Amino acid sequence: MSRDPEQEYFADGITEDIITALSKFHDFFVTARNSTFTYKGKAIDVTQVGKDLGVRYVLEGSVRRAGDRLRSTAQLIDAQSGNHIWAERYDGNVTDIFELQDDITARIVGALVPELAAAERTRALRRPPEDISTWLLYQRAMSQVDQISTDANAQATTLPLQVIAADPGFVPAYAHLAVLRAQAAVHAYAKDQDAALAEAREYGMHAVSRDQNDAVAHLGLGIASMFRGEGEIAIPEIETSIELNPNFARAFVWLGFAHKWCCGDTPDIEIQNYNMALRLSPRDPMRWFCLMHKGSALRMQGRHEEAVGLCQTARRLPGGGFLPLIHLTVALVHAGQMEEARQVVSELNRVRPELTLTLVRHMLRTLCPVTLEPFLFGLSKAGLPK
Numbered sequence: 001m002s003r004d005p006e007q008e009y010f011a012d013g014i015t016e017d018i019i020t021a022l023s024k025f026h027d028f029f030v031t032a033r034n035s036t037f038t039y040k041g042k043a044i045d046v047t048q049v050g051k052d053l054g055v056r057y058v059l060e061g062s063v064r065r066a067g068d069r070l071r072s073t074a075q076l077i078d079a080q081s082g083n084h085i086w087a088e089r090y091d092g093n094v095t096d097i098f099e100l101q102d103d104i105t106a107r108i109v110g111a112l113v114p115e116l117a118a119a120e121r122t123r124a125l126r127r128p129p130e131d132i133s134t135w136l137l138y139q140r141a142m143s144q145v146d147q148i149s150t151d152a153n154a155q156a157t158t159l160p161l162q163v164i165a166a167d168p169g170f171v172p173a174y175a176h177l178a179v180l181r182a183q184a185a186v187h188a189y190a191k192d193q194d195a196a197l198a199e200a201r202e203y204g205m206h207a208v209s210r211d212q213n214d215a216v217a218h219l220g221l222g223i224a225s226m227f228r229g230e231g232e233i234a235i236p237e238i239e240t241s242i243e244l245n246p247n248f249a250r251a252f253v254w255l256g257f258a259h260k261w262c263c264g265d266t267p268d269i270e271i272q273n274y275n276m277a278l279r280l281s282p283r284d285p286m287r288w289f290c291l292m293h294k295g296s297a298l299r300m301q302g303r304h305e306e307a308v309g310l311c312q313t314a315r316r317l318p319g320g321g322f323l324p325l326i327h328l329t330v331a332l333v334h335a336g337q338m339e340e341a342r343q344v345v346s347e348l349n350r351v352r353p354e355l356t357l358t359l360v361r362h363m364l365r366t367l368c369p370v371t372l373e374p375f376l377f378g379l380s381k382a383g384l385p386k
């Protein structure tokens with residue numbers, strides 16, 4: 001939106017960086033730079049672009065500069081309907097042009113990926129079962145992954161198995177099965193916890209063996225290893241996931257959690273990773289998970305009011321099921337708010353009546369003792385049955 005060649009170079013650089021960053025998400029097909037740059041500076045019909053390039057979504061944007069201030073906009077459009085799915089604006093000072101370019105790229109990609117995923121999952125859920133591809137079947141599975149419940153876990157596990165039966169080379173399906181089987185064990189959805197954890201690691205290993213360069217594969221193996229108490233495998237695997245895809249917000253969430261699970265007493269490292277995830281993907285469906293565990297890390301720092309506030313926010317967000325209630329209970333006890341903690345435990349008893357201290361200890365038996373004991377203390381003080 002300017003004849004300033006420096007501004008054009010800046011926009012071109014952001015475009016190239018976004019294409020490169022998106023290509024690291026192996027779940028998505030991204031059109032190459034040479035094809036997309038042919039539309040630069042032209043009035044375009046987005047639906048025609050979608051047909052020309054064979055894509056379902058188009059990301060377009062602009063850059064404007066006034067003195068040392070720069071504003072960049074981005075919008076995601078459904079190329080089939082022409083409808084806008086998402087739009088955002090980014091402002092910054094042109095003090096370090098490369099740093100600003102990296103920052104805008106990271107924020108656009110981090111926000112864009114969950115929006116794309118949500119759009120694809122909505123599309124998958126609207127299609128009749130007899131008219132669905134392997135990709136859409138996988139998206140149906142992913143629509144259940146972030147829901148913490150027995151039924152959601154079972155459905156989310158069945159669908160990737162169907163994906164693998166149809167396409168044995170579909171790596172993300174193995175990776176997500178690793179996560180789902182590990183969660184089934186730790187959340188007490190699986191009848192045999194040890195068997196479920198063994199399956200989780202097997203799926204994770206298979207995903208990585210299929211594609212060493214897939215960030216999702218390494219994350220799946222890392223999460224499975226974490227829940228098995230294998231920190232020496234889990235943390236390096238999740239770090240590898242981030243090295244392969246530096247804009248992978250969920251990998252940062254799980255890296256923070258892995259330090260908590262395997263090491264304990266690492267709130268600074270945890271908060272740093274949770275903050276990065278929140279910055280990259282502020283509207284992520286797993287926002288509840290990130291806020292809940294950031295609250296737990298703040299509790300470990302003695303910042304009890306902040307911890308309670310974040311756990312309360314996590315509780316109000318969809319998808320978390322019983323987990324935010326547990327973390328809120330512990331945060332309230334350590335903040336000295338005993339009556340409020342007992343009220344939350346009453347709600348917890350209604351949501352998962354079978355939950356006891358004995359069951360929680362068994363669920364979390366691979367959790368680092370430094371983290372586990374204050375957790376069990378809080379639940380005990382609030383009146384969770386033994």
